[in-house]
Amino acid sequence: MDQAFEKRKKVIYDFICDDFYVPMKAKEIAAVLQVSKEDREALRLVLEALVEEGKITLSKRGKYSKGKPRVLTGTFQANARGFGFVLPDAEGEEDLFIPEECKNGAFQGDQVEVLVTGYKEGGRREGKILQILSHGIVHVVGLYQKSKGFGFVLPDDAHVEQDIFVAEADSKGANDGDKVVVELTSYGDGADEKQKKNGRVRRPKRPEGKVVEILGKAGEPGVDILSIIKAYDLPLDFPEKVKNQAERVPDAISEADMAGRLDLRMLQMVTIDGEDAKDLDDAVSLEMDGENYKLGVHIADVANYVQENSALDREALKRGTSVYLVDRVIPMLPTRLSNGICSLNAKEDRLALSCLMTVNPKGEVIDHQIAETVICVNERMTYTSVAKILEEKDPEECQKYETLVPMFEQMAKLSAILRESRKKRGSIDFDFPETKVILDENGKPVELKAYDRNVATKLIEDFMLLANETVAEEYFWREVPFVYRNHEAPDEEKIKSLSTFINNFGFHIHVGNQEVKPKEVQKLLAKIEDTPQEAMICRLALRSMKRAGYTPENLGHFGLAAKYYTHFTSPIRRYPDLQIHRIIKDVLRGRMKEEKAAHYEAILPEVTKHASETERRADEAERETIKLKKTEYMQQHLGEVYEGVISGVTRWGTYVELPNTVEGLVHVSNMMDDHYEYVEDSYEMVGEHTGKTYRLGQPVKIKVLSVDKLSRTIDFTFFEESEE
Incomplete structure (x- = not known):
């Protein structure tokens, strides 16, 4: 650029650095400086440079101001397309977009220090990584x-983003095509040691590592799932000390164990679970008291066997949760406990924590008691069997369990009351079909189908929700340290984006006082039910929500429209529930003194943070194994034709969901009968010459084109009847 231009840039630069105090927009700065049209480009370049240097900041409203630059710490999340995001450590801070040129050599998962450089297009907050911590x-x-x-x-x-270089001496004898675990010895640092001459940019240095484990040949049975387990650092086996401690746990409860407990063994009660469940941690009972329902939710007293800070407890805390993968369960506790003394097996005396509730015909809990109890389950029921009794009135099942049928019928009535009560207050039910993968003995998928949410699954869900709310509310008002399951209200910006989107289809969501109420989301879901846009809008509404998590503070549960909520009902498979049981038992036994309360206040912030992180890890690992098996299943059906529904439309193609829950992409490059343009306002693909339109919710026929097991993606192409 010429010297005059550089001189004008310096004048602007000096003014902003020395005399700029009041927040202004770019055009206001231009007016103050009397910047000519010719100098607007110089002003833009100076402002960008100063933001980059952290000398000024850019607000969401487009105003530049001086002041101390905002520097945050967080975790770097890379994207295959070169850019990334930083997820801030501080609560309430939104994620920052990191352009490729601002990554400063950051690697996936790095803890970084990031400078907030301002807001760019669409109100997106951006940053520049200063250093890797x-x-x-x-x-x-x-x-x-x-x-x-x-x-x-x-x-x-x-x-x-990059392949990892491994010297031959560090390969551990791995062969071509092996799945391996590599330990990183260098993260690349962003550039080679040798500088490129003549002003050319340095070539990024590759990450380096050494092979520490060979998992097996890619494609061999079990290697694919093992790869995911290792990728998410999920623990496969228990340490010897933990196993030894589990072995010392008794097989049956003693008279001493039962001392001082409320004896409920004469109460009629059942467990209701899936056919393949082995860790039965909740049982339910129901009696009538006039028009009121006396509902009992009885949870295995795991805390009686897992003492705080024992080897068992430290391992359970580390794992945080049981992980349910398509071909196995990685338990939080050894199976000797989870399938043995802690499992509420039928006809066996067990220790429990019971939430005994009196519920009126409106679904309101008018009285309750939380107590340490002794129980004995009458029958181990399955969802299928109870559904047969309640929905099909199956004669064989009804006769087999004739003494329990009246209780099941009352349970169904109470369940309907509770569901209607939650609906009235605004509880949101995102009823997405979950995938059940049927595997053969070699781990090969032979069938995919949607899980059936029948009357029995809903019944148990309703009773567990009520117990969780009841426990949370009592312990909130007791003002003792506790663990809550929170789901905060959505971000205003995300709801505004959702509102803009649904307006295109004639739908509306009311946002009052800068926030949305759960009732409004519920109304929206009711309006879109059975419309072509239902699947897409449901997904977008769900994405606009914040993720639920654990904290020691009660923040309410937006999705359930509940003021108080916790997780009390699954201490075998969730550490927060086990932690809550300990607190409840300390209160019930009068041990919640000042010193004990201080102890919980000290540990709960870290316990809840870790529990939220391990839950997220488990969810992601489970999703990845399901995606993997979906691609493996569809690989067996290449070239086959299926009927499906368009579940998403984007500029790069059209997503189609099949009845078996598989979703694939018809890429624009595979829509070869015409040149298709993406119409953003109506979320349609329209053929330039034929006028043919593909839109949300449209039934279509597709042919399975290809499968990529590495990226776990499936490609379809539209199938025309004329091709048959």
């Missing part, structure tokens, strides 16, 4: 590719 990923799982004298590992995780 620590590396978050040590091990990477991927496919080993052997070359002469060295090798490379192609990461399974798309967030790890």
